[in-house]
Amino acid sequence: MKNPATLTANVPTGIVQIVGSQRKFFLSEPIDLDVHREADRWVIEYAPLKLFITERSQEDAFTAFAEMFEVVWEEIAEAPDRELTGKARELKAAFHEVVDRVEAAGK
Numbered sequence: 001m002k003n004p005a006t007l008t009a010n011v012p013t014g015i016v017q018i019v020g021s022q023r024k025f026f027l028s029e030p031i032d033l034d035v036h037r038e039a040d041r042w043v044i045e046y047a048p049l050k051l052f053i054t055e056r057s058q059e060d061a062f063t064a065f066a067e068m069f070e071v072v073w074e075e076i077a078e079a080p081d082r083e084l085t086g087k088a089r090e091l092k093a094a095f096h097e098v099v100d101r102v103e104a105a106g107k
Contacts, residue, residue, distance in 0.1 A: 019105060020070030028100040033065070049094055073099070 013032040018025040034045040041054040042061035053068055055061035076088055077095040084092060 018066050018069050020066050020073075022105055023070055023073070024103045024105050025069065025073070025099050026101045026103070027098055031098065035061075049098060050091060073102070 014030040016030050042058045043054050044061045044065045045052045053064045055064050076092050
């Protein structure tokens with residue numbers, strides 16, 4: 001059996017878990033990231049959640065992507081609907097479709 005991939009393992013396909021600094025996100029189903037080089041930068045994108053990051057090294061890009069995922073979760077996915085615009089509510093719904101459960105990162 002193949003080990004489940006986590007984003008911190010710098011694996012762009014079949015990701016089932018994203019580990020941020022404060023939380024672990026267990027995904028409903030594996031996702032694949034678009035990872036490529038543009039000029040001297042590594043680009044990581046996950047279009048369904050409108051996430052896009054660029055960094056100088058691939059490792060830094062994966063780390064930054066996990067951090068961005070966690071920040072958007074905190075700012076959008078955990079916010080009350082009444083505080084969000086229509087587009088933000090759509091993004092919140094998309095995050096909740098992708099994320100099955102969340103645990104503290106220390107677990």
